[in-house]
Structures are given as C-alpha cells and as structure tokens.
Amino acid sequence: MKTNDSKGSRAFPLREAYPFAEKHGLGTESRQIQDLDPTWDRPYRTTVRRGLMIDLLVRNQLFQAFKEEHWPYGLTLRGEKEARRCVKIKEEFEAFRDGTSSPPPESEDGGEVATERFALEAHLRDYLARAPNIIEPGLRLYSAGESEGVEFTVDDGRIDLLFVDRENKFVVVELKLSRGRNRALGQLLYYMGWVDTNLGNGPCRGMIIAPEITDDLVTAVARAPGVTLFSYRLNFTLQKASP
Secondary structure (H helix, E strand, O other), X not given: XXXXXXXXXXOOOHHHHHHHHHHOOOXXXXXXXXXXXXXXXXXXXXXXXXXXXXXXXXXXXXXXXXXXXXXXXXXXXXXXXXXXXXXXXXXXXXXXXXXXXXOOOOOOOOOHHHHHHHHHHHHHHHHHHHOHHHOOOOOEEOEEOOXXXXXXXXXXXXXXXXXXXXXXXXXXXXXXXXXXXXHHHHHXXXXXXXXXXXXXXXXXXXXEEEOOOOHHHHHHHOOOOOEEEEEOOOOOOOOOOOO
C-alpha cells in the first residue's frame, strides 16, 4: 500500500518536523514528542504528536519557516485550519492527561445546536474507530507511519474513518448526522477515488452511516457499486452516581 506522507503533504509532515526542530536546537523536545505514546480515550495518536510539534514550532517562532521549507500547504487557509485542528486535539489530550475538563469542540456552523451535533459526531467517530467490528467483522483502523485512519487527510477534505478489511482492501466511511446527507454520496465517491488513486490496492469500498437513510439516497446508491448504507440508533442510559 502507498501512503500520503511526503513533502508538501496536506497532513503536517512529522517526518520532516523532527529533524527540523533538532537542527534549530530543539532536539530534546522533539525526541520527547517522537517517543510519546499518547494513550487516551480517543483514537488520535499521530494527531496529538502533530499538535505538539506545531505548538513547539510556534512557541519558538519557527512555524512560518517550517511551512515555507517543508509544508507549503500550511500556508493556505485550509492548511491553517488543519494546523488549528491538530493543536485543538493536542489540547484535548492534555486536558484528559491532566484530569481537567476538555474544551468543547469548535463548530464551523456556529450555534449551540451545531456544536452539540459536532460533539455527537466526534463521539460516534471515536466509538467506531475503537470498535470497527460493529460495522463489519474483520475491519481494522488504517495506520501506516504518520498516517492514522481517523479524519484521514486527503487533497480536498478529511475522511471520517479509513479502515482495512480482511482482504486488506480499504473501506472509506462517511458519517452524517446533519441535513445534507444526500450530498454525502458525492463526497464519499470522491474520497473513494482518491484512496484508489493515492493509496492503491483498489477498488475500495465505501459506507455512509447516518441516523436516517432517505429513499432518494437509496436510489442513488443503487448506481454506485461498492457503496453500502447504514442507519444507526443511539441509546443512552443513566446510572445514579450519588447516594
């Protein structure tokens, strides 16, 4: 399988960041981040390291020089957004590690409802990343070098979940909790095409997971080989904690 780790990648390139930091007198800090095993309740490990390295370079006024030399995508608006996302996840990891409250996830849509929906989608994504067999027996989260299968960065977006099945074929999963679920098919097909082109071992499969599957989406998917639709239902339980 190929990987998308290379100079100029959309993802922040840790492979170049470690020696860059060492060259500028930050070898100790760089090695500590490289050796870190960020074990916590979310499936973001490489992203935590990315956030820590970005923060280290920013604090030492080296981030701009690094972007110009090794990560030109970081100079774009989308690159800036990707850097903020990595730092945000780093902060959530630090809050988990320190036992403090984690800051709420940012919402692109604005408003309390959008924020709650964003948080719910993040919880669902993390849950499925930890328990992919719920979707299909034999699935495992993709991981290769600096790449992780949660919010996997591609040229024009991020794949919610990228799995590998029993036959070592890629499975692209798109989660949709909000309106506009019908547009998810076009987005999913783009991601599937990107995976086949850039990671190889195709053709991959795709899945859309949403709380409700509309009739027109079912009709559209009938003409999209390799795409499967799933609906889900959330169950909440309460357990009394006080006497």
